[in-house]
Amino acid sequence: MRKAIAKRLADSKFSAPHYYLNIELEMDNIISFRKQFIQTQNIKISFNDIIAKAVSLSLAKHPKVNSRWYDDKIIFNEHVHLGVAVAVDDGLIVPVVKFSNSKDLPQINTEIKDFAERAKNKKLSPSEIEGSTFTISNLGMFGIESFTSIINQPNSAILSIGAIVQKPIVKNNEVVVGNTMKLTLACDHRTVDGATGSLFLKTLKEYIENPVSILI
Numbered sequence: 001m002r003k004a005i006a007k008r009l010a011d012s013k014f015s016a017p018h019y020y021l022n023i024e025l026e027m028d029n030i031i032s033f034r035k036q037f038i039q040t041q042n043i044k045i046s047f048n049d050i051i052a053k054a055v056s057l058s059l060a061k062h063p064k065v066n067s068r069w070y071d072d073k074i075i076f077n078e079h080v081h082l083g084v085a086v087a088v089d090d091g092l093i094v095p096v097v098k099f100s101n102s103k104d105l106p107q108i109n110t111e112i113k114d115f116a117e118r119a120k121n122k123k124l125s126p127s128e129i130e131g132s133t134f135t136i137s138n139l140g141m142f143g144i145e146s147f148t149s150i151i152n153q154p155n156s157a158i159l160s161i162g163a164i165v166q167k168p169i170v171k172n173n174e175v176v177v178g179n180t181m182k183l184t185l186a187c188d189h190r191t192v193d194g195a196t197g198s199l200f201l202k203t204l205k206e207y208i209e210n211p212v213s214i215l216i
Contacts, residue, residue, distance in 0.1 A: 001090040012153045016069070017189040020148050021197045025208050027164050027179040033211040041106070048084075048138050049109045051161060053214050054207035056080050056101035059134055062200040066133050068154040069190045083132030083152055084112055086119045093119045094152055096132045105214070136161060146182040156191040157200075160184040 030050060038044055059066040059080045067076050082100040086093050095115035097108060118124050135152040140163035149160045162182040169178035183204070187197045207214055 005091045008153070009150045012151050016151055016153065018151060018186050019189055019194070021185045021187065021194070021201060022146070022182065023201050023205060024180050024182050025205055026169065027181050027208075029209055030211045031164075031179060037105070043106050043109060045105050045109045046112075047140075047164065048136075048161070049105055049112060050211060050214065051138075051208065052082055052084065052097065052100065052108050052112065052136060053103075053105055054204055054211070055134070055136055055159060056082055056097075056103075057207060057214065058200055058204040060101045061203055062196065064196045065157050065187075065192055065200045067156045067191050068133070069156065069188060070154070074191050077133040079133070081131050081133045083135035083155070084115065085135060085137040085149075085152075086116050088120055088122075093124065093129060094132060094135055095119060095124055095128050096130065098131070134158070140164060140181070146184060148184050149186050151186055151188055156188045157197065158186050160186070 030047065034045060034047060034050060063076050066080055067074050079099055080101040082097045083094040084097060086095060097103070097111050100108060103111075115124065115128065132152065132155060134155050135158045137149045137158060138161040139147055140161055143163055145162045145165055147160050147162065149158045151158050160183065164179050164181045166177060166179050168175050169180060171178065183201070185197055185201055
């Protein structure tokens with residue numbers, strides 16, 4: 001597994017011209033949203049589940065980010081298949097939530113939880129770790145506030161998700177205590193330029209800071 005990871009990541013890093021975009025989000029609304037969802041639906045969704053859904057909806061609106069470089073042209077993927085990086089004893093594995101933009105939060109929660117458990121027991125089938133069109137990697141649970149990832153080819157981008165941090169923020173010209181989270185989007189410059197990546201992050205920010213819109 002380490003040999004396979006080393007080869008794939010080296011091929012990606014040295015063949016795709018990476019660049020990085022960073023944003024910081026306010027998380028107070030999503031914290032309240034998650035609490036209310038768990039109470040009303042009796043399903044313990046995670047912040048990662050909500051972000052996965054928001055990313056999937058954002059990709060559907062920005063197909064250039066949901067693309068791949070093939071030989072000398074850009075291929076636009078017809079569907080959103082979200083890769084979710086999972087740490088295992090031997091390294092890293094990326095199971096794929098197929099058609100993730102059309103699935104609701106409980107479905108995404110069930111799939112990601114199932115994938116994570118079976119990944120650690122080495123029980124995923126090859127078809128379950130193939131075909132991703134975009135990948136997310138979350139190290140927030142380890143206390144990492146911000147990091148960059150290497151693109152999981154043939155994807156054009158990967159999103160790195162940091163920890164939710166409580167700190168002073170400015171709201172309505174006043175300093176208050178709030179919760180924030182940092183995201184870093186690594187892009188392949190052959191397929192995703194700066195403006196395209198920025199617009200994708202703008203849409204994602206709107207979904208995450210106004211999480212009720214995810215349900216509409």
